[in-house]
Amino acid sequence: MNQKITHSIIICLWSLIFLFLFIQSPPPVEALNPNHECNTCHSLHHAPGQKLNNWTVVEDLCLSCHGPAGTATRKAEVHTNKQNSAYPAFTMTCLDCHNPHKNRPNHQGGTNLMLVGERKDGTGNAKISTPNSGIRDVVFTSRGTDAGGPSIYSFADNDEDNNGIYDGICEVCHTQTANHRNESSGNHSHYTGTNCTACHGHTGNFLAEGGGCTACHGSPQDKGDGGPTRRAMTGEFSLISHHVAGGTVSDDDCGVCHYEAVDGAYHQNNMVDLRNPDNASASAVISFPQFSRNTSSDSLESWVLDVQNNFCLKCHDSNGATATHFSGNPLRPFASNDRDVPNVFAQFDTGNGSHHAVRGPGANPYCVPSSSNGNKVTMAPPWNQDSTHDQISCFDCHGASGHGSDNQMMLRTPIDLDGMATGTLSTTIGTQVETFCIRCHSHDVYVGPKAAGFADSKAAGSVMEYHGDAQSQHGAAGGNELGCMGCHAGIVNYDGGLPSAGNGSARGNIHGVTFTWSSGTFSSGVQTEHFMLGGWISGWYTFTDRGTPYGGCGGGDCNHTGRSNSEGKKYVR
Amino acid sequence: MILLVDKKTNTVRRWFEIKGRPMGVAYLRGHVYVGNESRQRVEIYNFAGKSFKKNGVFKTTIKKPTDIAVDEKSGKVFVLDGHKKIISIFNGKGNILGTIPSSGPDSQLLANPTALVVDSDRKEVIVSDYGDVAQNIAARIQIFDFNGQFQDSIKDIGEVNLIGSGSASASASTAAASVASAAISISKPAMGMGGGWGEKPRFSRPQGLAVDNNGHIFLIDCYSAEIMVFNREDGVQIKTIGGYGTEPGKMRLPLDIVREDTSGDLFVTNNRLARIEIFRQGGIIQ
Numbered sequence: 095m096n097q098k099i100t101h102s103i104i105i106c107l108w109s110l111i112f113l114f115l116f117i118q119s120p121p122p123v124e125a126l127n128p129n130h131e132c133n134t135c136h137s138l139h140h141a142p143g144q145k146l147n148n149w150t151v152v153e154d155l156c157l158s159c160h161g162p163a164g165t166a167t168r169k170a171e172v173h174t175n176k177q178n179s180a181y182p183a184f185t186m187t188c189l190d191c192h193n194p195h196k197n198r199p200n201h202q203g204g205t206n207l208m209l210v211g212e213r214k215d216g217t218g219n220a221k222i223s224t225p226n227s228g229i230r231d232v233v234f235t236s237r238g239t240d241a242g243g244p245s246i247y248s249f250a251d252n253d254e255d256n257n258g259i260y261d262g263i264c265e266v267c268h269t270q271t272a273n274h275r276n277e278s279s280g281n282h283s284h285y286t287g288t289n290c291t292a293c294h295g296h297t298g299n300f301l302a303e304g305g306g307c308t309a310c311h312g313s314p315q316d317k318g319d320g321g322p323t324r325r326a327m328t329g330e331f332s333l334i335s336h337h338v339a340g341g342t343v344s345d346d347d348c349g350v351c352h353y354e355a356v357d358g359a360y361h362q363n364n365m366v367d368l369r370n371p372d373n374a375s376a377s378a379v380i381s382f383p384q385f386s387r388n389t390s391s392d393s394l395e396s397w398v399l400d401v402q403n404n405f406c407l408k409c410h411d412s413n414g415a416t417a418t419h420f421s422g423n424p425l426r427p428f429a430s431n432d433r434d435v436p437n438v439f440a441q442f443d444t445g446n447g448s449h450h451a452v453r454g455p456g457a458n459p460y461c462v463p464s465s466s467n468g469n470k471v472t473m474a475p476p477w478n479q480d481s482t483h484d485q486i487s488c489f490d491c492h493g494a495s496g497h498g499s500d501n502q503m504m505l506r507t508p509i510d511l512d513g514m515a516t517g518t519l520s521t522t523i524g525t526q527v528e529t530f531c532i533r534c535h536s537h538d539v540y541v542g543p544k545a546a547g548f549a550d551s552k553a554a555g556s557v558m559e560y561h562g563d564a565q566s567q568h569g570a571a572g573g574n575e576l577g578c579m580g581c582h583a584g585i586v587n588y589d590g591g592l593p594s595a596g597n598g599s600a601r602g603n604i605h606g607v608t609f610t611w612s613s614g615t616f617s618s619g620v621q622t623e624h625f626m627l628g629g630w631i632s633g634w635y636t637f638t639d640r641g642t643p644y645g646g647c648g649g650g651d652c653n654h655t656g657r658s659n660s661e662g663k664k665y666v667r
Numbered sequence: 668m669i670l671l672v673d674k675k676t677n678t679v680r681r682w683f684e685i686k687g688r689p690m691g692v693a694y695l696r697g698h699v700y701v702g703n704e705s706r707q708r709v710e711i712y713n714f715a716g717k718s719f720k721k722n723g724v725f726k727t728t729i730k731k732p733t734d735i736a737v738d739e740k741s742g743k744v745f746v747l748d749g750h751k752k753i754i755s756i757f758n759g760k761g762n763i764l765g766t767i768p769s770s771g772p773d774s775q776l777l778a779n780p781t782a783l784v785v786d787s788d789r790k791e792v793i794v795s796d797y798g799d800v801a802q803n804i805a806a807r808i809q810i811f812d813f814n815g816q817f818q819d820s821i822k823d824i825g826e827v828n829l830i831g832s833g834s835a836s837a838s839a840s841t842a843a844a845s846v847a848s849a850a851i852s853i854s855k856p857a858m859g860m861g862g863g864w865g866e867k868p869r870f871s872r873p874q875g876l877a878v879d880n881n882g883h884i885f886l887i888d889c890y891s892a893e894i895m896v897f898n899r900e901d902g903v904q905i906k907t908i909g910g911y912g913t914e915p916g917k918m919r920l921p922l923d924i925v926r927e928d929t930s931g932d933l934f935v936t937n938n939r940l941a942r943i944e945i946f947r948q949g950g951i952i953q
Contacts, residue, residue, distance in 0.1 A: 131800050151911070154920045154939060158872040158890045161938070163690075163733075163922045165749070165779040165797050356684060357668075 135194065156188040162297075174299045176362050181270065184225065191222060191263065201261075202247065204235040210263050224267040227276055234263045238289040249290040250274040252282040264290045272316055301362065306345035307355055322364060322384050327497055335505075336498030340430040343497075346420045350427045351405075351496070353379045368401060371408040371415035371427070380404055387489035389506075389533075392476040394487050402452070402488050406496075411439035441605035448625045449606025450491075456483040460624075472539045474532060490534070505530060669701060669716070674927060674934070677943055683716020691735035691747065698759065700744055702732025709735065709746055709761065725761035734923075736785040736792070743813070745785055745792055752777045754792060756813075767792055767815040775817035778804045782887075782923065784876035789899075791818060793884060795873035798823075806871050808886060808897070821884070821902040823869040869904065870895055875923035877933070883952050885924055887935065892918040894933065896952060908933070908949050918944055926950040 135155055159166040173186040188194075193212040197205050198220035211220025211232040222232045238248035246254040250262040252274070260266065265274040273284035285293070293310065294300045302310065308328050316323040332341035337351075349355035353367040357376065360367045366385060370378035382397040409415045409427065414435050419427035425434040442452040450456070459466035461473055462481050471478045477486075492504045501508045507530045532540065604625065669692060671681040687705030694700070698719070699712045709725040709732055712718055725746075733749035743764065744757040754767040754777075768776050779797035786793060790813045798804040808821040870888040877885040882899040896906035909918050919939035926933050931951035935944040 134800050150919075154892075154911075155890055157920055157939075159797075161920065163781060163874055163889070163938075165781060 130194065150187070152189055152194075153187040156194070168296075170296045171299050174301075176301055179364075186225075186267075193220070200233045200235070201231040202233050202235075202255075204233070204247065206232070206234045207237065208234065210234040222263075222266055224276070226269050227267065230266050230276065231259065231261050232263055232266045233261045238291075239287060240289040240292060245287060250282075252286055253278075264294070303358065303361070307348040307352075308343060308345055311348075330495060330497035330499075333498035334500050335502050337496060338428045338430060339432045342430075344429065347428045347430075350415060350418050350420050368405045369418045370404050371418050372413075374417040378404070385494050387487060387494055389490055390476055392479055392484045394485060398487050398489055406488050407439045407442075407453075410435055410437065412437050438605055441607065443606060443608075446606040446608040448608070450604070451483060451485050452488060452605070453485075455485045458483060458624075470539065472536050474534055474536045477534055478536070486534070491530075507533070669699065669712070671714070672934075672943060674932065677945055681714070683712065685710070690732055693735040693737045693744070695737040695739060695742065695744070695759065700735050700737070702729065702735050702746065704731055708732070709744070709757075711761070722760045725757060725763075727755060727757070727761070727763050729755065733780065734782045736783050738785045738787050738790075738813075740787050741813075743785075745783060747780055747783045747794065749780060752780055754780075754783060754794065754811075765815060767811045768809075768817060769815045771817055773802060773804060774820065775809075777809060778802065780809075781873065782875045784878055784884075786878045786899075788880055793876050793878065795876055795886060797872065806869075806873055808873060808876070808884065810899075819902070821897055823871060874921070875935070877924045877926035877950070879926060879931075879950060879952065880928070881952060885926060885933065885950060887921050887924050889920050889922055889938075892921055894921075894924060894935065894946070894949070906952060908946055909935070909944070913940060916944065916946070 153172065156170070158164055160168060160170040162169070170188070172188070173191075175181060175184055189212070191211075192209045194209060197207060197209055198211050198213060199205050199218060200211065200220045201217070206220045211222055211234070213219070214221040214223065214229050220232050220234075221229050223229050233247050234249075236243035236246065236248040239245050245251055248262065250260075250265040253260050258278075260274075260276045260278075262274075265276050268275045268280075269277075271280065273281045274290075275282075293302045295303060302315075311324065311326065312328040313326050314323055328343055330336060331338050331343040338347050345355065350371075351368055353369050353376065354361040356369070356374075360376075360379070360381075365381040365383055368380045370380070380397070380400050382401075385397070385401065387395065387398050414424035415427035416424045421427060421429045421431060423431075426432075427435070439453075442449055444451075444454050444457075451458075461477075461483050463469040463471055477484055491506060493499050493501070493506050495504070498504065503509075509530050607625065669683055669685060669689060670679050672678065673680050685701060685703060687703040689701050690704050691702035692699065697713060699714065701710045701712060703710050707728050707730050709729060710718060711723050711725075718724075729746055729748050730751065731749035732746055734747040736745045736747075737743070738745070742759045744759060744761075745767075746755045746757065748755060756764045756767065758764060770776075777794060777796055778799040780794050781797060783792055783794045785791070792811045792813065794809045794811070796807050796809050798806045805823045807823065809817070810819040810821075812818055870886060870891070872888055872890040873886055874889045875887040878899075879885075883905075884897045884899055886895045886897065887893075888895060892909060892911040894908040895904055896908070897904050909916065909921070911917060911919065913919065918935065918937045920937075921935045921944065922938050923936045924933060927950070931948045933946040933949040935946070937944045
């Protein structure tokens, strides 16, 4: 064939090829800003790794600039849920929400910000392919209140325009969360007026974070996935009794006890994660879903013992919180502490003359039917179930919340310990004490049959018959009515120290105490038992011969001369 | 969180918390230097995570302490400030000694630096730089001496030849071309994936760096997920290690690299896969 004709045919063929390619090429796209020019992401002739139609590859490309080591100002991460979430694990990557090429118009007539939404249909409007709700319109034209913009058409506006469509970027996918779903069910008032990203940041996989512990836990919190709801907590630190002096807890204070404040992976894992005060490693963390102590059972739950032995008593010991203290002083682990932590561990020493059975089962023969007490059942349910002297826990006396309580000493029942400290006794106080003590020690034995009403019964045969009725020296008429604490000087000594003879204001210790009267005193060499410390007035001495708990006065176990004490009733402590 | 990882077993031996967001980290003579982005400063800790009471913080504010490198011989600490796009040089106690670079044309400065390494033998600071598309600056490795003087640059190739050679030039964004020309030459540097027709691609997202004492530079490209090895003298790429994937030896968004001198082992942070990739003796270049 003629060479010239051949050349022309070739040129025509190439022209047709180029014309075909031109017609078939996609419409031109615009880059958002100079940092997103075509060749920022696309290589005309070569792309290492896999092609850009693989969204995982695209994710890495996006994060090469918007990730932790990238150069972009706006940082991001994929949207995922926490480990241990009640829902199946999911990940939504960049292209699920963003169109990297341009801002799309939306069905409300505006133009979305932040490249939110992709063109999915002929409308060209911004839409998202949701996991369970198909392709939906998405509207995002305001950065919201944090950026000085309106809340409407920002992150999740609770159908503020009343068109029945929940099309905020954060709500358009949600179908099972407790808050901000893409339809009317569920809660749509979760922190309305606040940008979602104030707590659910892009760099944190949109998991709630930031603002510190106290910023969120001043109000009830839940993850919206059916897991435990956490009550509002910060206010508990300003109740009548509380950990953390000063009444205001800080985020650092939270980290003294809670591992969630140390490692975010433990946050929102549907568990409470407590730190061992002497071991900062994750392996020593004590985890449980929600703390409880079934006080109707004499069987101590495993998590109760774990918390008691590896949390409470690891701080309330001789060296305090050696690994988790914040203040620099293990004995004052919270920054605002104004006193050393009491050494409760030593108080419960089973070798102490008097002690409650927290560190192990007890040995007091009066707490079980025995020959010492005429085989009587002296304990209340559940401690009366058998003849063993059960071990009890901190949480049988103290409430389950370690933050604070409306009761003194975070006890389960209210007691006016301050009133008792001044030596002021009244029926009311005695009654409160009795209410606390008879949680475990039989009401019938020590106060009187309930049928008679325990407040004033002091029924015949009960211990209080001789110590609280109108006829006795210690009855109301005598003006010297005593409660349990009148003789069993069980007031916790704040500084953990022991009371000393001659100290009219000395306090006993309901946890446990060993006290021996010094030489020269009436009870020289006598070791206290049953928390009966006696007093400095001569004539009082404690009994060690384990007589019946309700022996008579005047020659019985609690012998005294009857002489008065110039300081009033304090001596009985 | 700062983790101390055993090189032989690749297990965490110790860790301690950082209040804030740590970025760069380096170790020298019992001191762990940590760039804290949240607090905009460099902090000094011991191995137990205790801050030194005296001189525990560099007094100079570093708004974005992207990376830190140390020179064992002089005890100098080099801190890459990703915000100011300079390197601040300190002594071990945190007293500032100078900055790099001092001045010069764009080709001798830093556009979007991401990481650095110190070559103690050559007394050079080597910096990876994303470049700047808007300023027509390609991704590159910038090399300075300890006095801040620009020494050299290893660039992404940039030039692309589609068909043979030719003189006509066209915009890279259009598909049509003159049929009269038998070649297309794209003059704009390929900020994305560089490389020519039939040529081995270079880097586009340079991140962590390491050096050996034989004049080799190890560069992480976090997008192609490769370790690229270059000759310091001529900038020629002589080896590629790793690659994109999830199986052992492959990576997704690797960010930093450490080379152990005695063994030649390479340790790479494999970000998306949340693991450290070890290339035993991968840093021995014959």
